[in-house]
Amino acid sequence: MESGSVTTPFGRRPMTLGMLASQASVRKIEPGQSIDKWKLYRALCEAKPLLGVTDRALAVLNALLSFYPKGELSGENGLVVFPSNAQLSLRAHGMAEQTIRRHLAALIEAGLLIRKDSPNGKRYARKEQGGEIREAFGFSLAPLLVRAEEIERLAAEVAAERLQLQRLRERLTLCRRDISKLIEMALEEGGAGDWNKIHLHFRAVIDRLPRSPSADQVATTLDELELLREEIVNQLEMQVKAQNESGNAQHFERHIQNSNPKPIIELEPGFETKQGAAADDRSAGSAEPITRIPKNEERGGKTATTNSASSANDRLKSFPLGLVLQACPEIAAYGPQGSVGTWRDLMAAAVVVRSMLGVSPSAYEQACEIMGPENAATVMACVLERAGHINSAGGYLRDLTRRAERGEFAIGPMLMALARSNSPVSGRTG
Template structure:
């Protein structure tokens, strides 16, 4: 700063600690530093929200910079501009004097300019015999030069944030389109699943989408929509695989021939089922009488229905452990040592909770076989979280297992409803 000492404002304008801090900052300009005034002004426009200035205040700053004689701001060329209010008002698009003074105060408070007032408050410069400016009174742009690096960093961060918001909005638009068309296709094709619940969740997410939002808010909504889209795709892919398996089985059945013309098995399908069950029992050395219901359920080929066999890849999709724990925080208390760090801890806690809720071992074993151990433990955690709304946890679990085998149950909507009830989705890893 040219004066080298603290200056106080003229008239009734009070001195503040902010003004003192700005004057001290202006004295820390690095030797030889210079910046293009218009590039620096554009950076200030980009970082305007972070700097706490209004667009009208930037209009006044633009007018002030037009009075600086050179394109580059540097200490060698001086840092004081001294236009009158009348001239400054003309270059500020005809701004009224009262409005002009108010926005000049905003720029001073934001630490972008400094006042260097004369004894009578007038703005002028004293020149020597050669016409060079010896001392000037007006507004100092020294803070712009002292804060140049900070302003440029804030501008770069604002540009990056704007680009992130734009990219996230584009991804949200694509995700919304995907979910809408997947739901329409599922309803038109009659795909089994709780599509009404999925549609309600989708409408709720769309209504929560604000017109103006930060990157963090948009990312959280994109996370929820991504989970919903994955659930819809999972249900549709499962139906496609079922149709492929049905088509393959029908092709095999069309090529079957009965080499024994005296056989009565074609007229007695129930007898054929028993024969198939017996054949499967003969081929299974560890099968016993207690396995007969299982073999009957498997059918003549000894296979379980596609939706109930995890090995076929048609079972429920497992969600990240972090998302499960966020949706069902109560399950933490039943883990080993009162915490859950992996899937094994969650399954151990589910066994404890199963016993506490009165769910029979057979019901839980059927759930593990039909859903997979991880998904069965997840469902137990959800039942614990909604314990006050479920009268018979064991019957409820058996019903969900049957619906899973028919391809009519999805864990995603249940988890997302609990996540929203517990405060929304955060980015988690599981």
């Protein structure tokens, strides 16, 4: 059994006030107090950041606990273990004895162990004739029993903080996804507003977040992004409301214009028909607007192609030049003087890239006719950015042109995907 006297360290190791306080706290153990040693060890591993111990030190403590013969720590069974450093090394998976001594000193400094040295510094136990231990010299586990409630409380705090950080990260991920999708939609739909500036502000907020942020840092970033998301949603809702009001007004005007069931224009051919005219003449006169449609269709395919190209050009939305250069930075090297500052520079660089990638002039001219010169230059910049993944740049451009003519292609998703992949923080958490 342990004695209640103060024990000083052997050899040149000095006595400290911390050691004295740890030994004084051992006297506070209540009779019958006990705790499961492995349950307490799991709590120690959880509370490790707040206790100031390392995982290697906990591995040494685990080896010490394995030498305690009972499953529960209790003062009635004695709380001193006395293995040698060689035995500790075997239980600690071959850890060097010098390393074991260093971690034992760290555990004593953290107040988790008490060193009870013998007169010669050896670790051993003296037993009674019946085999009971009368006095043991080694390491006392009494501080673990005294601080059991504190250790469990610290473990609960660490677990709660980890759970809070996980929930904040989930909210941050959802908020980032919402903002990214809303900006992409606004750019694709041509919403009013400086969406390039909003996107740059969004990236700046994300860039300020470190790779391994704390809960406070994640909460601060989340507050900024939630405010930005609210502003974006309000701006888009105002635009939708304005469009709905405009659409209702136009519908009301059309309702007034068409309220007469028999317009004068439809009755005019009947008034102009003479009384003696034949029924064939009246039917021919009333069918005149219908016979004009086939005549327009018979004028040639060039007019139909021009109309489809014009409609496809109207459907495709242009994007800010800054966003195009952010998503496709490689195109800048092919501009005049090695840079791109205007749309004219981008179109000139696209012509150079077209020739370099082996795209025929006819394919590029058709893309300019269907998509518009700016959008065609933007597509060429995207093709250059993905040149390593495209087998035939000319065939790829013709396919995109045909899809744009049918209204099945939008530049926005492709541009935003490249912008995200070229972002310097594209691989971060959050």
